[in-house]
Amino acid sequence: MLVAGGAVLLCAAAGAAVAGLHGADVRRGPVPGLAREYARVDAEVRVTSDPRPTRPAVRGNHSAPALLLINAEVMEVRTPDGPSTRVRTPVLLMVAAGDRRADWQKLLPSTRLRLDGRLSPPAHDGERLAAILRVDGAGEPRITGPPTWIQRAAGGLRAGLREATDGLDADARALLPGLVVGDTSRVPPELHDAFKATDLTHLLSVSGANLSILLFLLIGPPGSASSAERRGLAPLLGLSLRGTAVIGGALTLGFIVVCRPEPSVLRAAACGLITLLAIGTGRRRSLIPALAAAVVLLVLHDPWLARSYGFLLSVLATGALLTLAPRWSAALRARRVPGRLAEVLAAAAAAQAVCAPVVVLLASRVSLVAVPCNLLAEFAVAPATVLGFAALAVAPVAPPVAELLAGIASWPVGWIATVARTGAGLPGAEAQWPAGWSGAALLAGLTVLAVLLAPRLARHPWICAAAGLLLVLAVLRPVPLTRIMTGWPPPDWSFALCDVGQGDAMVLATGEGTGVVVDAGPDPRAVDRCLRDLAVTRVPLVVLTHFHADHVRGLPGVLRGRSVGAIQTTSLEEPPGQASFVRRTAAAARVPTVRAAAGERRRSGPVEWRVLWPRPGPGGAGEAAVREPNDSSVTLRVRAAGGLTLLLLGDLEPPAQRELLRGREAPGPVDVLKVAHHGSAFQDAGLLHSVRPRLALISCGADNPYGHPSPRTVAALGAAGARVLRTDTDGPIAVAGAGKELRAVGRS
Structure with a gap:
């Protein structure tokens, strides 16, 4: 015990010392001070990671463009009025690449660049980065030094795999490079969300499990060195113990270079090298000490790994597989569970048990489908990995063979994607959980x-x-x-206003499990959750009133796991980026798009509606008469079951509201008004007086920076005799009944 305690203290002291030295290195030089001053600099940097895109963020009615994040090391820095200084300081580059995005995404680690930009401090103290460098007007990257030959070779292999997958379906094209080499640049946000909901993110990109599969093929399953040599590929190749160790070591190092030194890859590589050392010396392999030694060595080499959630999850999962899983598997077999099923079930349950509390720190939720989804995906991982690496290896010399192998690998990869989408599509796939350390x-x-x-x-x-x-x-x-437990929605609901934050998403009930969706909000997860709560699985029509991001960016959430007939939009394709997003999303889901025209009448089940606005321009129905996105909002007058009438205004501003009143398609009195533009102060008093709603519903986000809804608008609606409900205080709102039975039920 004394020896063990002394060893623990020695390791802790060594880790603290190394961490202090690394922290001092980050703070050394002029870069941290310049970052605190938000100084503009001219810098030469060396790229240390692959570029990775951020997710587009919705800000108000616009979608901020995705940035490229690149880890780099500043080699030389100069301010406009200062001297040039040679340094070696880690920074994070933030690049708005624009039209040159493809050029920036091709950058390989070890490439040298010349950049102009502004420094700023990192988000949190104690990070491994000294600063964030926001690159000015990123045109074509100014390369001052090419990557090393080994990075060029690794980049060639990765590019070859991408080209081999170009002809595959969208899921396989996105997932196979991620599973094999960690290239997730093609993975769409909605697929990433599905993997997160099912706790399959370790399959979304390369992990230590991939290296374990490759080493398993070479040296066989855990056991003695001699038995490993007999059971793996090594004896078939005529390799000695030392030859096996050397080949395995070279394979491990090549894996790190090609797949990049991610935390889980480093953990698996360190464990594998220690195991190979045992084989080379003829000693018995013992995996738990190997894991402990690997963790200690890696943290001493790079103390920042001790703060990496990815590294922690990898170590915890591996430890659970080595300690808990064998015992649980034996207990299941004792209860007559088949051996192979007992192994995979115990492995999935053990990893989930130890990792779930850490996931709560990151996401404040618990996946209820993680274990079954991991079980179903498990059988496809090994063949997809082996075939993917085979395609990677032959791509430079035999591209047609690589395409054939990638095509075969697309079957297990497609199965993994199906498991993720199906699991994430279940109504209770995730359960909200208290956030933070207490949760x-x-x-x-x-x-x-x-x-x-x-x-x-x-x-x-x-x-x-x-x-x-x-x-x-x-x-x-x-x-x-669900209705018994929550009381929402009421069984006879006709209309629902979803709580999607600062945006709009509405549903008209047109039958059992069927609804017309009007706008999709800014967040796919929010609108998907609302449609699940409403039990809507079929959507004959999605109406997108206009192309602002807070109305269309949630479209993938509407399409997720549902049958959608068509998508109807306004004729003004502004802003162009969001209109293009809608077209791409619809095309990927194979859903046709049509344009709304004033005077058009439609019916679905007991619900009928007519389009009041926008009026066509001189070019006919395909051209809008107005050139401002809000005023081009598709406006609907709806008659639902029981005679309930609704007016859905989108984001119409007062000029368009006044034009609507003066036209032949004036809406007239209605029971329910969906207030325009999240209840902003800009409303036409004449329209409010004309429609005289009994219920006025406002969709807005809590504590939004726009002051929505305006107190003046809320007061005007109240003065007109309307009962006002709003999603920021009442949650999602369902309307049921009609006439004297009209009622609105919030779920706050």
């Missing part, structure tokens, strides 16, 4: 309690069956049960 501690405590009670509960089959049934009900969320 993580609560989940960890409940997990420990469940593990301790499991042997006793297993003796009572009825208790196990009841627990399983409750879990199934929580995941499937059958509508009758």
Whole structure:
């Protein structure tokens, strides 16, 4: 015990010392001080990572363009009025690449660049970055030094794999390069969200499991060195113990270079090298000490790994597979569970048990489908990985063979994507959980309690069956049960205003499980959650009133797991970027798009509506009469079941509201008004007086920076006799009944 305690103290002291030295290196030189002053600089940098895109962020009615993030090391820095200084300081480059995006994305690690930009401090103290460098007007990158030959070779292999997947379907084209070499540049946000919801993100990009599969093929399963040599590929190739170790070491180092030194890759590489060392010396392999040694060596080499969630999750999952999984597997086999099923079930459950509390720190949610989804995906991982690496290896010399191998690999990869989408599409795939350390501690405590009670509960089959049934009900969320528990939506609802933050998304009930969606809000997850709560699985029509981001960016969430008939839009394609996004999203889902025209009448089930606005321009229905996006909003007058009438105004501004009143298609009095533009102060008093709504519904985000809804608008609606409800205080709102039975039910 004394020796063990001394070793722990020695490792802690060494780690603290190394961390202090690394921290001093980051703070050394002029860059941190210039960052605190937000100074403009001219710098020469050396790229240390692949460029990675951010997700487009919705800000108000616009979508901020995706940036490219690149880790780099400043080699030389100069201010406009200062001397040039040679340094070696880590920074993060933020590049708005624009039309030159493809050129920036091709940059390889070790490339040298000359940049102009502004420095700023990192978001948090104690980061491994000294500063953030926002690059000015990024045109073509100014390369001052090419990448090293080894990075060019690795880049060639990665490019070859991308080209081999170009002819595959969208999911395989996106996932196979990610699974094999960590290239996630083609993965769309909605697919990434599906993998997050099912806790399959370790399959979305390269991980230590990929290297483990390759080493497994070479040296066989865990055991003695001699048995590994007999059972792996090594004896078939005539390799000695030392030859096996050397080949395995070279494979591991090549894997790190090609797949990049991600935390989980480094962990697996360190474990693999220690195992190969044991093979080369003829010693017995012991994986738990190898994992411990790997963690210590990696943290001493790079102390920042101790703060990496990715590294922590990788270590925890590996430790669970080595300690908990064998015991749980034996317990399942003792209860007559087939051996292979017992192994994969125990592995998935063990990894989920130890990793879930950490995931709560990152996402404040718990996946209820993680274990079954990991089970279903597990059988496809090894063939996809092996075939993918085979395609990677032959791509430079035999591109047609690489395409054939990638085509075969697309089958297991497509299965993994199907599992992720199906699991994420279940109503209760995720459960919200308290955020922060308290939430993580609560989940960890409940997990420990469940593990301790499991042997006793297993003796009572009825208790196990009841627990399983409750879990199934929580995941499937059958509508009758949900309505009993929450009271929302009411069973006879006709219209719902979703809570999507600062944006619009509405649903008109047109039948059992069917609804017309009007606008999709800014966030796919929010509108998807609302449609799940409403049990809407079929959407005959999606109406996008105009192309502002807070109305269209959630479109992938509407399409996720639902049958959609068509998408109808306004005729003014402004802003062009968002109009292009809608077209691309619709084309990818194979959903046709049509344009709305004033005077058009449609019907779906008991609901009928007519388009009041926008009026066509001189060129006919395909051209809008107005040139401002808000005033081109598709405006609908709806008559629902029971005679309920609604007016949905989109974001119409007062000039267009006045024109609407003067036209032949004036709306007249209605029961429900969806207030224009999130209840802004700009409303036409004449329109409010003309429609005389009994209910006025406002969609806006809590604490939004625009002051929506305006107190003046809320007061005017109240003075007109309307009851006002708003999503920022009432949550999603469902309208039911008509006439004297009209009522609105919020879910705050």
